[in-house]
Amino acid sequence: MASTKGARTVVAKIGSSTLVDKTGAIDRAFVRSLCDQIATLVGEDTRVVMVSSGAVAAGREILGFHERPREIDDLQACAAAGQALLTQFYSQALERHDIPCGQVLLSRRDVIERDSYLHARNTLTRMFELGAVPVVNENDTVSVAEFTFGDNDMLGAIVAGMVSADLYVILSDVAGLYTANPQEDPTASLVETVHEVDARVSGMAGGSGTSFGTGGMSSKVRAGRAMLAAGIPTVICLGRRPNVLVDVAHGKRVGTRFVPSGSGTHDVGRKLWIGLSEIVHGSLYLDEGATRAVIDRGASILPVGVTKTEGEYQVGDVVNVLDPDGALIGRGAVRYSSEDMARVRGLKLDVIERFLGPDRAQPAIHRDELLVF
Known part of the structure; x- marks a missing residue:
């Protein structure tokens, strides 16, 4: 991968399980050591965003x-x-x-609505300019779905896209991704x-996280996959390793690195917003030809290549895009409702135009609104 040394913008996410001590309380000494590392990077003219879990742990x-707690109102x-x-x-x-800092609370609604997304990005940019x-964190006090959002792993990915980050670091309670659960399999390797x-x-x-958090390695890998699509290098590493954030930002080999391809670019516009921020309302299954056209040529998805539709969605909703085997290959904003999609799937545009009119004959998902994983 391209070296992360000299990265100008670093987004670091830390989970509750890494922030707390053995009693489940926030480890103040560790927070100070983490902020010492942030200060080192800021002193090197690196802009740092800290995506931090831990509010529920502190509130406990x-x-x-x-x-x-298990009940939403208690959480x-x-x-x-x-x-x-x-x-x-x-x-x-x-x-x-x-170094001043400022709290930015985001809910899922803030990143779904395009205007709110842009306002949040402008706020973060202005804070950088002011040296803060x-x-x-997620605005957990007014939201419910966020508690299953993946321990802020995907929120960190969304923020990394917002600020066109050069590096996304997930500070975890494990050293990275292993071939198997190292607690159960002594032959597991990093x-x-x-x-x-x-x-x-x-x-x-594998599965879920600890009693102090909501996430697990699966949510971190999903975030890493999203960042691969965005062209943003991502590292999953042991958050309590001494000086780990500085080491990763300097390009040292630590943890598991998700390495974008040489053709990867920072797709921080509408595609990334759609792919990472939106709630998914359904799925489109593609035939082999459409799958290859999307992956190899970056083509739009035409109705003729859609073999099956699942879920209920309206025009503009985000859906998953699946290959013939059901593997997720992308996500995009659909231009037909689920009812209309069921009618036009498998049909060429000229046939759709003949029966529904020229205004209705369009791609199922246009390439400009499709993020390919």
Whole structure:
């Protein structure tokens, strides 16, 4: 991969399981050491965004929960109580280096709606200009779906796309992706480099996270796959390894690196927004010819190449794009409703025009609104 040394913009995501101590409380000493690393990078003219979980863990400490609550209202109460405390920890730790920080709370709605997405991006950009470190978290107090969003792994990927990051670092409680669960299989080995997330790599990812967080390796691999499509290098590494954030930003070989192809570019426009931010409403299955045209030539998806449609969706909704075997190859904004798609799939555009009129004869998904994984 291209060296990450000298990366000008780094997005780092850290999960609750890495932030807490053995009692489940936020480890203040570790937060200070993490902010020391951020300060080192800022001193090298690197812009840093910290996507931080931990609000619920901090709120548990305040509200007296002995383990992670299960009810949504309890989770939201903990997030509300803990968010201010979490931001205070970062603020105080960065203040020792004369670096201001600011809290940015995002909900799924903020990244689904294009205007809100652009406003959030402008806020982050302006904070960079003012020398501040944005500390981003999900606005868990007013949202429900976010608690299954993947321990902020995908939120970090979305933010990396927002700011055209040169590097996305997932600071985890494991050293990276292993060939098998190292706690169960002593022969498991670290996967140092990933060029493509196929069924074999997905199978290595395993299950869920710890009692302190919501994510697991599978969500990190999904985020890595999205970043491969965006052309943004991604590293999954052990967050408590000394000086790990600085080492990764300097290009040292640490953890598992997701390496974009040489043709990968920073696709931070509408394609990336669609591919990472939107809620998926359905799926389109393609035949072999359409699959090859999409992957090899970056073609639009025509109705004639669609073999099956699943789910209920409207014009403009985002759907998954699957190959004949059901493997996910991309995601895009569809130009037909699910009802109309069921009628026109398998038909050529001239046939659709004859029966529905010229305005209705169009690609199922235009290439400009399709992110290919």
